[in-house]
Amino acid sequence: EDKVVQSPLSLVVHEGDTVTLNCSYEVTNFRSLLWYKQEKKAPTFLFMLTSSGIEKKSGRLSSILDKKELFSILNITATQTGDSAVYLCAVEVDSNYQLIWGAGTKLIIKP
Amino acid sequence: DGGITQSPKYLFRKEGQNVTLSCEQNLNHDAMYWYRQDPGQGLRLIYYSQIVNDFQKGDIAEGYSVSREKKESFPLTVTSAQKNPTAFYLCASSIGGRGVVRQFFGPGTRLTVL
Numbered sequence: 001e002d003k004v005v006q007s008p009l010s011l012v013v014h015e016g017d018t019v020t021l022n023c024s025y026e027v028t029n030f031r032s033l034l035w036y037k038q039e040k041k042a043p044t045f046l047f048m049l050t051s052s053g054i055e056k057k058s059g060r061l062s063s064i065l066d067k068k069e070l071f072s073i074l075n076i077t078a079t080q081t082g083d084s085a086v087y088l089c090a091v092e093v094d095s096n097y098q099l100i101w102g103a104g105t106k107l108i109i110k111p
Numbered sequence: 112d113g114g115i116t117q118s119p120k121y122l123f124r125k126e127g128q129n130v131t132l133s134c135e136q137n138l139n140h141d142a143m144y145w146y147r148q149d150p151g152q153g154l155r156l157i158y159y160s161q162i163v164n165d166f167q168k169g170d171i172a173e174g175y176s177v178s179r180e181k182k183e184s185f186p187l188t189v190t191s192a193q194k195n196p197t198a199f200y201l202c203a204s205s206i207g208g209r210g211v212v213r214q215f216f217g218p219g220t221r222l223t224v225l
Contacts, residue, residue: 031212042115042146042201042216047215088153088154090153097155098169102153103151
């Protein structure tokens with residue numbers, strides 16, 4: 001059975017800290033991995049990763065994929081209170097049009 | 112502005128009632144999806160549709176029904192057969208076709224069964 005596991009499930013840090021969120025997967029026919037940020041309602045897209053070792057970067061956020069070890073990390077540097085959210089990881093598999101979702105990491109940034 | 116709208120934002124239902132959640136998109140996307148989100152869990156797929164007049168069951172379709180009569184609309188009916196319907200429901204859309212899976216989400220509907 002295909003599955004996506006995120007860790008930690010929740011994390012509390014102080015403003016200015018750097019955090020690393022993990023997403024591991026066991027799927028057949030991997031195509032891509034996506035990261036989303038969900039603040040209160042609609043998840044918003046962050047990154048889509050298809051190739052190993054190529055870092056995607058957007059401001060203080062960056063992500064990388066390791067297709068050999070079957071995981072991805074999402075890094076956030078110099079965290080701000082606005083980074084508080086649930087971060088969701090999803091994997092696309094080749095066999096159908098669906099995304100397989102992890103449970104999310106709830107990140108709380110304290111001022 | 113292009114996007115996805117869901118209504119209502121909050122919905123209360125008595126046990127035994129069917130309710131319909133609305134989802135409309137003006138992104139000209141072919142594919143649309145319904146997810147259910149429970150606290151501490153990821154998104155679980157209820158139904159999806161890759162094209163008008165066609166849809167497939169997701170992982171937790173029991174107790175739900177959908178229709179796709181128009182490209183821009185994908186309403187979800189929560190029937191009385193759904194034993195635990197209290198949850199947050201998210202609708203999403205994507206361009207469709209292989210290799211294009213970035214999904215755009217609506218703001219969600221929170222359903223509470225009284």
